[in-house]
Amino acid sequence: MASRQRCLSMDNLNPHIKELEYALRGPLVARSFQIQKELKEGVKKPFTQMIRANAGDCHAMGQVPITFIRQVLAMVIYPAFLDNPHFPDDAKERARTILDSCQGGSVGSYTNCSGLEIVRKQVAKFIELRDGVPADWQNVIVSAGASDAIRKVLRLFACDVDGQTSGVMIPIPQYPLYSATLTDFGLARINYYLDESKNWGLDVLELKRAITEGKKVCKPRAIVVINPGNPTGQVLSRQNIEEIIKFAYEENLFILADEVYQDNVYEDDCKFHSFKKVLTEMGEPYNTVELASFMSCSKGYMGECGFRAGYAEVINMCPKVKVMYLKGNSVMLCSSVIGQACLYSITNPPQKGEPSYESFQKEKNAILDSLKLRAKMVAKTFNSMEAITCNPTQGAMYAFPRIYLPPKAIEVAKSQGKEPDVFYAFELLEKTGICIVGGSGFGQQPGTYHFRTTILLQTDTFKTMLEKFTEFHTEFIKNYS
Known part of the structure; x- marks a missing residue:
């Protein structure tokens, strides 16, 4: 009996889906998760841990949640906490306001399509x-x-x-x-x-x-x-x-x-x-x-x-x-x-005079001050390396350095069917466990090569990453020059 033809195949799939590319969840990131699994299984690598610098996911990089925000969310999810004396009054006031506006007094109900x-x-x-x-x-x-x-x-x-x-x-x-x-x-x-x-x-x-x-x-x-x-x-x-x-x-x-x-x-x-x-x-x-x-x-x-x-x-x-x-x-x-x-x-953060104001400001400023320090650190480190230039990170959470790849590296990359910056990123991943994203996934001037890295890793891990990166890059340029 002839096998039944599938009603949905690559020949009749929406062509826009086939053309769609999203570098932040592409083969490089998929390989990083595979490596992480291999490490857990005891596979020997030149490194012992994955360092993810590929995504703007703050908490995944070790950032601690803001206490006030999580207190409000805890109470709207479990209203019994409203009677808990350990929760401050200003957080309780926000939680009650939210619950009072929800149908049935529960965040488990639908809201207007545009929001509460x-x-x-x-x-x-x-x-x-x-x-x-x-x-x-x-x-x-x-x-x-x-x-x-x-x-x-x-x-x-x-x-x-x-x-x-x-x-x-x-x-x-x-x-x-x-x-x-x-x-x-x-x-x-x-x-x-x-x-x-x-x-x-x-x-x-x-x-x-x-x-x-x-x-x-x-x-x-x-x-x-x-x-x-x-x-x-x-x-x-x-x-x-x-x-x-x-x-x-x-x-x-x-x-x-x-x-x-x-x-x-x-x-x-x-x-x-x-x-x-x-x-x-x-x-x-x-x-x-x-x-x-x-x-x-x-x-x-x-x-x-x-x-x-x-x-x-x-x-x-x-x-x-x-x-x-x-x-x-x-x-x-x-x-x-x-x-x-x-x-x-x-x-609607805590205002001056409210119980949570001082602690909220302290937590918020600590996060932003740490990001500011790492923003300066990343540009300084990359600009100290041979064959890399990096504009200052004035804002956001990323650096986008330019790498000047040797012709031999470009040739090897093309022989493997990879963009040169993606080839560089794969080499970095396999030899150091550092995951970044090649610049071609974001677009760049033809003939130039870049990569994106976040500045979200906590300071000690970030320093370790930059040290390992420097060692890898120096060796890479030497090997392909």
């Missing part, structure tokens, strides 16, 4: 306090992390316009969420390059070059900006943001502002400026530009990646389009209610 009203109103207060300009809570949509919010906005552009594919401008290097999502939705990708020689600065002339090229093959409709940068760690100046807003106005582009690292600014001469604030203060006609800005509980000082919580603030969107946008969001019913409680706690 009290959470959205609190986020709006947070934005107003940050920017000094009004924020309408009805423009705030709570999401399952910033990634979920970003995908739901980009999905709105997934159609042809005047017979042309819709295009979205993204920075190169970029966070792979964007390239993967554009591929998934069948949107055209318009690359604009950040200037490594100017600390990954953004040049308006480059934006104009990129959109001119883009118009030859698609209809440009939106621009993505990541500030502070991932993987590049730069912080945009206010002047740069104004230039981007003017460019978006002139080209009639929707701005997607990825601002999830807004708490992570380490250099004294740098300051985070939100696109919402700058756009509003610029006045007419620029304050009419359509904008979606994104924030997450996963980054910053809190690092609560696993709760999958974030938000989008959408302004100047056509009211009829907004109805469609909210309708699309409703298909998933609502984001995690525990995640919403986490977002409420983060945007």
